[in-house]
Amino acid sequence: MKMNMLTKDLFHERMRSLQKDRTIKIIRVPIQTPTLWPHTETNCYLIGNDKESLLVDAGYDHQTTKKELERAILENSLAKPKSIILTHSHPDHALGVRQLIDWSPIVYCHNDEKQAIMAAISPVNELSILNDDDIIRIAGLDITVIHTPGHTAGHLSLYIASEEILIAGDNIVTDGTTWIGPPDGDMTDYVHTLNRLKQLKITKIGPGHGEWVLNPHEQIEFVLERRLYRESQIKSLLKEHKQLTSNRLTNLIYKNTIHPSIYEVAKRTTEAHLIKLMKEDHVSLKDSVYSLRS
Numbered sequence: 001m002k003m004n005m006l007t008k009d010l011f012h013e014r015m016r017s018l019q020k021d022r023t024i025k026i027i028r029v030p031i032q033t034p035t036l037w038p039h040t041e042t043n044c045y046l047i048g049n050d051k052e053s054l055l056v057d058a059g060y061d062h063q064t065t066k067k068e069l070e071r072a073i074l075e076n077s078l079a080k081p082k083s084i085i086l087t088h089s090h091p092d093h094a095l096g097v098r099q100l101i102d103w104s105p106i107v108y109c110h111n112d113e114k115q116a117i118m119a120a121i122s123p124v125n126e127l128s129i130l131n132d133d134d135i136i137r138i139a140g141l142d143i144t145v146i147h148t149p150g151h152t153a154g155h156l157s158l159y160i161a162s163e164e165i166l167i168a169g170d171n172i173v174t175d176g177t178t179w180i181g182p183p184d185g186d187m188t189d190y191v192h193t194l195n196r197l198k199q200l201k202i203t204k205i206g207p208g209h210g211e212w213v214l215n216p217h218e219q220i221e222f223v224l225e226r227r228l229y230r231e232s233q234i235k236s237l238l239k240e241h242k243q244l245t246s247n248r249l250t251n252l253i254y255k256n257t258i259h260p261s262i263y264e265v266a267k268r269t270t271e272a273h274l275i276k277l278m279k280e281d282h283v284s285l286k287d288s289v290y291s292l293r294s
């Protein structure tokens with residue numbers, strides 16, 4: 001009797017180990033990258049099972065990128081990705097492709113991001129194009145491509161409706177807000193993108209930096225409100241001071257609370273707001289000085 005039980009247990013254990021792991025997994029893999037304060041890591045995402053998988057974003061051009069990704073692939077019993085989707089061209093998201101050349105991946109991006117990515121990831125020079133609303137099927141899972149301009153012109157996000165998950169790239173970061181500034185960023189597009197994303201049924205956001213966001217709608221609203229607040233703050237500062245440079249405006253907005261390493265980024269975010277306000281005919285620019293239109 002005892003022997004029989006043991007044999008049976010061993011048999012089941014053996015069967016379990018022989019069974020392939022076909023469960024679909026969506027794994028966040030934070031990779032050390034030079035990125036903007038307060039973040040030190042950029043997220044890559046592995047999506048798939050032991051038969052088929054894809055990688056979203058590739059981290060930085062550094063050996064640890066490949067090591068970390070291959071460790072996550074092994075730990076989660078995933079197939080090696082044959083496709084890499086780049087959300088955008090920034091070095092902390094795209095350059096890692098260079099480390100992954102021996103995977104022979106097909107690298108995907110949006111057409112509006114193609115040139116910037118080409119320049120960034122050379123010698124990799126073949127890119128496949130994804131368009132808004134394209135569906136990618138991986139390991140039986142449908143992933144919808146969403147063109148989400150704002151942070152950059154050809155920024156992509158991925159929506160997995162069956163799981164209610166959005167892989168948001170740099171549209172959403174866990175701590176605070178993402179930076180939007182010229183020449184890559186466009187505030188008008190960004191506000192439009194956020195308004196579009198908040199219509200989706202989402203229970204979890206995979207951000208470009210930081211932990212999974214488990215209060216997605218709240219976080220999108222927070223970012224939208226922060227942008228609208230900043231815009232009204234700029235308008236009232238211009239009303240009060242009549243004429244301001246973007247430097248002076250940035251100093252008035254942040255009142256020395258800003259980490260020096262991101263001053264330039266803050267200034268460019270201010271400029272992105274000013275460009276939006278000029279497009280809407282609320283603000284005019286003359287000799288680097290901004291003023292409200294009456």
Ligand SMILES: [Zn+2]
Pocket residue numbers: 088090093151170
């Ligand atoms: Zn970025």
